Amino acid sequence: MSVLVYTENWDGQFKKSSFELVSYASALADMLGTSLTAVSIGKVGNDELKKLGDFGAVKILKIEDERVKWLDNRVYVDVLARVAGMENARVIVLSHNNTGKAVAPGLAVRLKAAVGPGVISLPESVEPFTVTKMVFSGKAFARLVLKTDVKILTLSQNSFETVLKENKAEIVTCQVEVPEPKSVVRDVQKQSGKILLTDAEIVVSGGRGMRSPDNWGVIEELAALLGAATACSRPVSDEGWRPHEEHTGQTGKIISPNLYIAAGISGAIQHMAGVSSSRCIVAINNDADAPVFEYADYGIAGDALKVLPELTEAVKRAKNI
Amino acid sequence: MKILVCLGHVPDTTTKVKFVDGKTFDKNGVQWIINPWDEFALTRAIELKEDAGNPVNSVTIITVGGKETEPTIRKALAIGADDAVRIDAEPSDSWFVAAQIAEAVKDKGFDIILTGTDSSDYNGSMTGGMIAEFLGISSVSAVSGLFVDGNEIELTRDIDGGREKLSIGSPFVAIVHKGIAKEVRIAAMRGIMMARKKVLNIVAPVSVEPLTEYESFELPEPKPPCRMVDAGNVAELVDLLQNEAKVL
Numbered sequence: 001m002s003v004l005v006y007t008e009n010w011d012g013q014f015k016k017s018s019f020e021l022v023s024y025a026s027a028l029a030d031m032l033g034t035s036l037t038a039v040s041i042g043k044v045g046n047d048e049l050k051k052l053g054d055f056g057a058v059k060i061l062k063i064e065d066e067r068v069k070w071l072d073n074r075v076y077v078d079v080l081a082r083v084a085g086m087e088n089a090r091v092i093v094l095s096h097n098n099t100g101k102a103v104a105p106g107l108a109v110r111l112k113a114a115v116g117p118g119v120i121s122l123p124e125s126v127e128p129f130t131v132t133k134m135v136f137s138g139k140a141f142a143r144l145v146l147k148t149d150v151k152i153l154t155l156s157q158n159s160f161e162t163v164l165k166e167n168k169a170e171i172v173t174c175q176v177e178v179p180e181p182k183s184v185v186r187d188v189q190k191q192s193g194k195i196l197l198t199d200a201e202i203v204v205s206g207g208r209g210m211r212s213p214d215n216w217g218v219i220e221e222l223a224a225l226l227g228a229a230t231a232c233s234r235p236v237s238d239e240g241w242r243p244h245e246e247h248t249g250q251t252g253k254i255i256s257p258n259l260y261i262a263a264g265i266s267g268a269i270q271h272m273a274g275v276s277s278s279r280c281i282v283a284i285n286n287d288a289d290a291p292v293f294e295y296a297d298y299g300i301a302g303d304a305l306k307v308l309p310e311l312t313e314a315v316k317r318a319k320n321i
Numbered sequence: 322m323k324i325l326v327c328l329g330h331v332p333d334t335t336t337k338v339k340f341v342d343g344k345t346f347d348k349n350g351v352q353w354i355i356n357p358w359d360e361f362a363l364t365r366a367i368e369l370k371e372d373a374g375n376p377v378n379s380v381t382i383i384t385v386g387g388k389e390t391e392p393t394i395r396k397a398l399a400i401g402a403d404d405a406v407r408i409d410a411e412p413s414d415s416w417f418v419a420a421q422i423a424e425a426v427k428d429k430g431f432d433i434i435l436t437g438t439d440s441s442d443y444n445g446s447m448t449g450g451m452i453a454e455f456l457g458i459s460s461v462s463a464v465s466g467l468f469v470d471g472n473e474i475e476l477t478r479d480i481d482g483g484r485e486k487l488s489i490g491s492p493f494v495a496i497v498h499k500g501i502a503k504e505v506r507i508a509a510m511r512g513i514m515m516a517r518k519k520v521l522n523i524v525a526p527v528s529v530e531p532l533t534e535y536e537s538f539e540l541p542e543p544k545p546p547c548r549m550v551d552a553g554n555v556a557e558l559v560d561l562l563q564n565e566a567k568v569l
Contacts, residue, residue, distance in 0.1 A: 010481065070485075073450065073460045096446075098479065101438070102462035102496075105450025108416070114532035115415065117445045130536060136346075137441050139338040143536040154446075182459040183489040186475075190483035198481070202568070226569070244465070244500045245479065250334060250441060251357045251499045259568040269335050273441075280566045282558065283547065293547045298561055302552030310555040315569070318559045 002037050003029040004089035006080060007052060008099050009044045015199060017095060017157055019055045024160040025093040026056025027122055028153075037061060037087050039174070041068045041079065046171055053169025055162055061087075061174040071099060072181035077106035082176045084111060089150065096154035097198065104154050114146035120159040137250050137273035157198060158256040197246065200229035202259045205248060205275075207233035209264020209285060209304050213241035218308040219263060225312055225321070231255070233265050249274035263304035267292025284308070322376040322469065322491070324366045325431040327383055327422055327452070328397055329356035329412075330390040331442040340538045346442075353393055358437025362495075364502035365467055366435055367401040375469040379403050381431070385412040385421050391521070398516035399508035405519065410526035413534075419451030420529040427456055432491040433474070438463065438498050443535075449496035459493040465500035 005025035007018050022038060029036040038057035040049060042064065049060050063079060080103060084092055092107065094100035096118040108115045116131035120141075124130045128145045131153065135142045197203065204223040206216065216230075223230045230246060237247035248255055250273035260278035264285060265271060272295050275281065283296035284304045293299045300307055315321075332338070333352040341347050355363065369377040382397045383406040384390050394405045408425055412418045426434070434456075436449030453460035465484065466477030476487045479498055508516070550558045562569040 073453070073462060077454065098463045098481070101446045102450065102460070105415070105419075105447040106454040106460065108447065109419070109451050109454035112532075115445075115447055116533075117415075117447055133444070135443050135538065136332070136336075136338045137334070137444065139540070140340070141539045141541065142443075143538075145534045145536050146532065147534065148532050182493075183461060183476075183487045185485050185487050187486040188480075188483065189485075190480070192482070194482060196481050238503065247499065251361075259562065259566075273334070280562070280568045282562070288549075293549075295544065296547040297544075297566065298558055299547040299549045300552050300555070300558060301549065307552060307555060311558065314556045314559045317556070318563060318569075 001034045002087045002089050003032065003034060003091045003093065004084055004087055005036060005038050005057070005093045006100070006103070007038050007040050008095065009040060009042055009048070012042075012044050012048065014048060014051060016162070017199065019051070019162045020160050021093065021095050021155055022052050022055040022057055023163040024122070024155050026165060027163065028091060028093065029056070031122065031126055032090065034090065035059070037089070039063070039080065039083050041076065049171050050169065053167040054164060056165040056167060057169045058167055060169045060171045062171065063174050063176060063178075065178040067178045067181055070181065070185040071102060072183050073102050073106055075179055075181045076103045077110055078179050079176055080107055081110040083174065084150070091151045091153060094152070094154050096156045100154045104152050108152050111150050111152075112148060113150040113152045114148040116144055116146055116151065116153045118156045119153050120156050134277070138276045156256070195227065195229040197229045197231055197248065197253050197255055200257050202226045202228035202261075203231050203248070203255060203257045204228045204261045204263065205231035205233070205265060206236060206263050206304070207265030208235050209266070210236070211264075211305065215305055216242070218305060218312070222261070222308055222312045222315070225315055233271050262292055262296070263308055265292055266290045267295060322378060322432045323430060324369065324377060324380045325383060325426060325434045326359065326363045326366050326380060326402065327434065327436040327448065328359045328363065328393065329437070329440045329442070330384060330386050330393040331356045331440055334441060338540070343537050343539065346538070353389075355393055355397055356437055356440045358439055358497060358499070360505045361499060361502045362435035362437055362497045363397055363400060363402065364505050365497070367506070368502065369467070369469055370401070376472065377469055381406065383408070383422055383425065385410055385418045387411065394521060395516050396508055398519045399512040400506045401512065403519065405521045406524055407521060408524050408526050413531040415445045415447035415451055416533070417529050417531040419448050419455055421526050423452050423455030424527045425524050434492065434494040436494065436496050438496050449494050453494035459489060460496060461487060461489060461493065462496040463498050464495045465498045467495055467497070467501060
């Protein structure tokens with residue numbers, strides 16, 4: 001019996017979110033009185049793989065077949081289902097990110113496993129197996145009971161802190177049959193060096209109150225100073241002021257950074273659904289009655305175009321930059 | 322080429338969410354809409370059908386739900402879908418819904434099946450991928466572009482920090498993101514009139530046991546009021562973020 005965690009890599013590297021995921025899965029294995037196996041698909045060096053042991057993996061399986069170079073949902077499902085069988089996995093843990101959401105449902109059908117999608121904490125109980133998640137786009141919490149022997153959980157990002165365990169994990173090259181992928185990746189466009197919205201601990205976001213795409217410099221300047229990602233509201237991405245991958249909100253990206261700075265955003269319910277689980281929200285808006293202040297921890301009623309540069313200067317002073 | 326769009330019937334985004342005894346969602350006074358991501362999928366399907374330059378010639382919609390979902394179905398027909406299927410059952414969980422849809426469409430020859438990436442009610446994100454696996458066909462997630470040129474299909478998939486272009490053979494399930502269609506459509510009067518005459522097939526469910534069950538719901542604690550800082554004193558905000566909230 002085991003808990004299995006799928007740890008995705010990005011060009012051969014793990015992220016802080018990978019270690020949070022492993023820490024979560026390790027704590028879950030402790031709850032169930034079993035051990036944690038991590039599975040890595042794609043080319044990752046042993047030094048990088050060993051880091052998974054630091055956060056509680058006891059065994060690390062690596063699969064480096066050429067056919068798993070790109071994500072093909074069914075190929076990944078096939079590989080993970082085989083590994084789950086070999087490891088006699090009772091619970092399989094994935095991240096609630098694009099890859100986790102791509103693979104978990106197929107895996108669930110293959111293994112006839114109930115899924116707890118987007119869980120935010122360890123199970124409240126294991127008998128019955130009860131997990132907690134957000135529903136209605138962040139408006140409520142729910143307790144969900146998973147009724148099958150084998151279970152799949154996808155963990156919401158930024159919902160579990162890393163815990164150092166310093167296991168000396170055993171790394172095993174796993175020989176599994178890999179089917180031919182049916183989808184073929186023809187082209188990849190990737191921006192490097194940019195802080196990803198879903199990884200960022202601080203996000204600076206602009207809305208219509210920024211008045212023009214030409215005014216985004218003040219957002220980018222503050223973001224660069226804070227090591228933050230930039231984001232925007234839906235009207236801004238619909239107008240083409242900013243690319244759609246920056247749109248945060250119900251139908252855009254759902255994020256939960258430590259600090260979310262909303263500049264010139266009125267705070268429509270659709271927008272707040274994507275950011276309301278941020279640890280701290282700062283709102284800057286001309287209109288002191290804007291709904292965004294109902295969600296914010298700190299607010300400034302003022303023109304974002306004026307306040308943002310002052311904020312940048314004030315941060316520089318406070319940090320002696 | 323035939324497209325199937327799976328539609329969820331969900332409470333309007335502005336709904337004040339309430340529960341009866343903390344056990345079930347209170348449907349009293351709730352306005353219902355097409356699940357926003359499914360609406361993007363529907364819009365793209367109709368755009369493809371209207372473009373004579375590709376072989377897409379029909380768009381069917383499918384919903385799992387009781388009679389109360391029919392206004393949502395008629396709205397989708399008014400926007401431009403050709404016909405609809407309603408599987409007459411309470412959509413208890415993703416497993417149940419996906420199994421029902423797979424069973425109803427397995428021998429109907431759909432080339433492309435579209436689902437939204439998430440639903441705004443129970444936020445499961447699982448149905449599309451499950452349908453594909455029940456049918457034993459491929460799926461592609463996080464799709465923000467779908468192009469059909471002759472029999473060639475090209476998809477754009479969002480990845481961290483960028484996007485990929487993929488080609489894939491039909492049939493397959495595309496699980497779509499925002500970006501696949503820009504402006505969702507509003508039904509015109511003519512569409513609403515025509516929708517009344519379009520075929521809505523009501524299908525009996527097959528026997529499937531859900532694998533999950535909601536035990537209870539809770540509303541979050543109300544947030545303390547926002548602490549306002551004077552616009553002329555931005556340094557105070559920085560101090561609060563550093564020393565009170567400890568996020569800087």
